[in-house]
Amino acid sequence: MxxxxxxxxxxxxxxxxxxxxxxxxxxxxxxxxxxxxxxxxxxxxxxxLTDFHLHLDKSLFGLPWMPHAAGPDRMSRIETDARVLPGLPVEPRATAMLRRCLAAGSVHFRSHVDITPAFGLRNLEGVLAVKAAHAGMCHIQTVAFPQAGVMRAPGTLALLEEALRQGAEVLGGLDPCEVDRDPKGQLDAIFGLAGRHGVGLDIHLHEAGELGLFSIAEICARTRALGMQGQVWVSHGFALGAAPEGKLMAAAADMAGAGVGLVSHGAGAAPLPPLLRLAEAGVPVALGNDNMRDTWGPYGTGDMLERAAIIGWRLDARTDAAMERVFGWVVESGARAMGVEVxxxxxxxxxxxxxxxxxxxxxxxxxxxxxxxxxxxxxxxxxxxxxxxxxxxxxxxxxxxxxxxxxxxxxxxxxxxxxxxxxxx
Incomplete structure (x- = not known):
């Protein structure tokens, strides 16, 4: 050609x-x-382009417009998922989202997939079917994501392990303090499971303030102790967006030293971590669209250049050099983390x-x-x-x-x- x-x-x-x-x-x-x-x-x-954080299984693309019904807090959105999505087949919705993303130029994807007692493995089965159907068009890596928590949802650990056996390539986590209220229990469990199966981790961390900084420190400590440098990512890391200077730079040094990366989608309602400064401090940075037209929110088109523009605007990245740095985060960082040649x-x-x-x-x-x-x-x-x-x-x-x-x-x-x-x- x-x-x-x-x-x-x-x-x-x-x-x-x-x-x-x-x-x-x-x-x-x-x-x-x-x-x-x-x-x-x-x-x-x-x-x-690379979309390093999205949720193919949550998509409402391809369906008639559905007004947003969840409340303002995380648990309300989790409960809305469990109420709305079980009756909707995964494959058509995930395919509709994926093809929007393809049309916008993304070909590498890390998709978190809900693994919960309510859903079992059905969402993973659906996303794996979509992955197989599009194998010649894109690369999809799946994360077994405990959306309902780990310790607070009995049976989840066994489901996560079975998900890894059935084809999930990365293990997820979620707010060990706020959701599970047992940071040691969750982090010990998921790091242990990841170690036994030889997979990386990608942990949703929405926790703010000291709580979020504590969780980051615990994640970094386990990453170093288990020799998992370069295999662990924190998604969101909102605590870094409002941390005092000294604590921010201490957390950045901790993450850089442990090889723990940060994934951002530039959430509108949360402080944005200073991604350019974190990258300069040695923290791997990647970007993703996260939730798009689903029960968590109506926004999102699948366009990673649009996402880069949103994040560049929030970072006040006005120079060509700064925008080119942001562009690198939607091409290189996530692809490397997935083991894909850039x-x-x-x-x-x-x-x-x-x-x-x-x-x-x-x-x-x-x-x-x-x-x-x-x-x-x-x-x-x-x-x-x-x-x-x-x-x-x-x-x-x-x-x-x-x-x-x-x-x-x-x-x-x-x-x-x-x-x-x-x-x-």
Missing amino acids: LLSNCRLADGRTGMHVLVRGERVAAILDAPVPDPEVVDLGGALLLPA PAVAVGGVASFVSVAAEGVAEAVAQHAKRGLVVFRGRVAWHPENHCLDSAPAGSVRNSVCVRSVERHGQARALVKRWPNRTAN
């Missing part, structure tokens, strides 16, 4: 990216004959891309610009005309209404409708 007439992030225009198999074979100033040529019409070609528009790089109607990375973030073609490991995963291409190899696009191979001047070429390069999203 030849991706023709591309703009590159370094400012070069009119470039041609030749893909062979799953990798970039060449970046050329002039086109070469190829059976499949996709003309990007001058669009910016960027590495495909895509790159470079010779030898993994050919996972998204085309964007922007002149550079900073504009793509600031304007969360219109997306076009999405490629996953050398295969077209999303086409703006034909939508999801069901794992079709790039070469099979020739049968679509948008692409047909013709012989012209002795070269195999393709006629492809161009995506507008400067159209607002």
